[in-house]
Amino acid sequence: MKRPILFLSMIFLAITANYATASAAHRITASIDPPIIQANMGDKITYVGTITNNSDEPVNNIIAYVSLANVTQGRESPMDLEDWSANKAIKVDTIPPHGTYKGQWPMRLIDSGSYVAYITVVDKNDNTPISSAMSRLEIKRVLRLNPNNVLPIAIGEPMIIGMILSLIAIRRRKRIK
Amino acid sequence: MKAACIMQKEIRESILTPKGSLWYILTSMILSVLSYLFLTNSELSLLDQGQMLYMIMNFITALGVLMGLVFGADAFAGEIERGTLEALFLSPVTKVEIATGKLGAALANWGILFAISLPYLFVVGKGGQNLFVGIAYLAFLGTFLAITSSAFSMGLSSRIKSVKNSLIISFFIFLLAGSPIFLSAAQRGTWFGRIIDFINPFAGAINTFDSVVIDSQGFGYQAGRVATIFGYTLLSLWFLKRSVSRLEM
Numbered sequence: 089m090k091r092p093i094l095f096l097s098m099i100f101l102a103i104t105a106n107y108a109t110a111s112a113a114h115r116i117t118a119s120i121d122p123p124i125i126q127a128n129m130g131d132k133i134t135y136v137g138t139i140t141n142n143s144d145e146p147v148n149n150i151i152a153y154v155s156l157a158n159v160t161q162g163r164e165s166p167m168d169l170e171d172w173s174a175n176k177a178i179k180v181d182t183i184p185p186h187g188t189y190k191g192q193w194p195m196r197l198i199d200s201g202s203y204v205a206y207i208t209v210v211d212k213n214d215n216t217p218i219s220s221a222m223s224r225l226e227i228k229r230v231l232r233l234n235p236n237n238v239l240p241i242a243i244g245e246p247m248i249i250g251m252i253l254s255l256i257a258i259r260r261r262k263r264i265k
Numbered sequence: 266m267k268a269a270c271i272m273q274k275e276i277r278e279s280i281l282t283p284k285g286s287l288w289y290i291l292t293s294m295i296l297s298v299l300s301y302l303f304l305t306n307s308e309l310s311l312l313d314q315g316q317m318l319y320m321i322m323n324f325i326t327a328l329g330v331l332m333g334l335v336f337g338a339d340a341f342a343g344e345i346e347r348g349t350l351e352a353l354f355l356s357p358v359t360k361v362e363i364a365t366g367k368l369g370a371a372l373a374n375w376g377i378l379f380a381i382s383l384p385y386l387f388v389v390g391k392g393g394q395n396l397f398v399g400i401a402y403l404a405f406l407g408t409f410l411a412i413t414s415s416a417f418s419m420g421l422s423s424r425i426k427s428v429k430n431s432l433i434i435s436f437f438i439f440l441l442a443g444s445p446i447f448l449s450a451a452q453r454g455t456w457f458g459r460i461i462d463f464i465n466p467f468a469g470a471i472n473t474f475d476s477v478v479i480d481s482q483g484f485g486y487q488a489g490r491v492a493t494i495f496g497y498t499l500l501s502l503w504f505l506k507r508s509v510s511r512l513e514m
Contacts, residue, residue, distance in 0.1 A: 130392075170480070196394075237304070237388055237391070238300050238301050238304045238388045238389075239301070241297070241300070241384045241385065241388050242297035242298070242300055242301045243297070245293050245296075245297065245381070245384055245385075246290055246293040246294045246297060249289050249290050249293050249381065250290050253281075253283070253286040253289070253290070254283075256281055256286075257281075257282075257283050257286075260281070
């Protein structure tokens with residue numbers, strides 16, 4: 089008889105703990121807009137993160153930040169957003185009960201590939217950070233570099249300088265004579 | 266006016282001679298090779314393009330400083346060794362005017378270098394980030410550094426009166442100024458690296474280029490470093506004036 093009671097108690101405890109975590113997580117929700125972006129290398133885009141306080145109490149001193157991960161095959165890695173000129177973390181002083189806060193993260197698309205971006209909200213009163221759904225970001229390579237442009241200068245400039253200096257030297261010699 | 270005459274003489278003797286002008290053809294050839302190698306690499310991100318621009322700017326600045334030091338080392342010690350300083354002193358120009366003329370020639374040399382580098386900077390930086398602001402910073406900081414290195418080396422040359430020794434000391438200082446290049450990012454983050462970066466005008470310039478071209482940071486971030494470089498420029502001009510006024514045959 090003791091065993092079933094113990095087993096049922098454990099199930100009850102597990103459900104209660106899970107509910108507590110879920111309710112804490114649902115106190116705040118985060119979303120990211122737009123859900124999909126297709127752009128070219130060098131473009132400037134802006135992510136808008138919406139943080140919603142679903143509780144009846146105000147939420148104070150939360151931190152929100154955007155994360156970007158490269159999911160291109162063979163190049164999977166988190167990105168250093170400093171290089172992408174993205175804003176760092178935003179500190180939100182307070183969100184009133186059932187209120188929302190909108191944060192903006194503009195960034196310049198530095199490299200091509202497939203990425204995912206998401207907003208994470210950290211509330212020091214909760215143990216679990218809250219993340220938004222992922223926004224897909226596809227960046228198309230735009231090759232601005234054209235080696236053909238450099239060839240006339242790479243070949244022509246030393247020749248032109250050489251010719252100008254030779255002309256000056258010849259004129260000087262003639263003058264001296 | 267008299268300083269302008271000295272400057273013209275220096276330009277004729279040091280820049281417009283076949284041997285003197287070889288520098289420019291070599292500079293142009295090195296920049297050609299660098300630019301071509303950079304631009305034939307198709308696997309580049311926008312950041313890499315900024316990096317290329319930054320590297321070319323560093324190269325041009327280093328070359329400007331180096332040429333300033335060489336010009337300066339020869340300025341007075343060279344005249345003494347060739348036995349031409351007496352004639353210069355007998356002419357109706359003051360020592361400060363002579364120094365100003367020689368400094369003007371060294372600056373003209375930097376101006377030519379900068380002009381040679383412009384087409385390469387445009388080709389490499391085209392379509393990338395912060396090209397024009399980068400070029401503007403290169404023009405200002407490069408000019409300050411060219412004045413600093415030339416004036417310091419000229420002052421040294423007038424005190425030491427030996428081209429060889431002036432050159433050795435100048436090269437030693439050039440290596441010291443370029444030391445941040447030899448330090449890793451971690452070493453530059455330590456207190457020692459930070460002090461070296463702060464007191465070194467060359468490091469100040471390359472950090473500014475990095476901040477402007479790659480990190481797209483505004484003038485507020487650069488003000489301290491620009492002020493330090495400008496301070497060195499004033500200090501080296503004072504050193505030159507003081508050294509030249511004491512110069513005697």
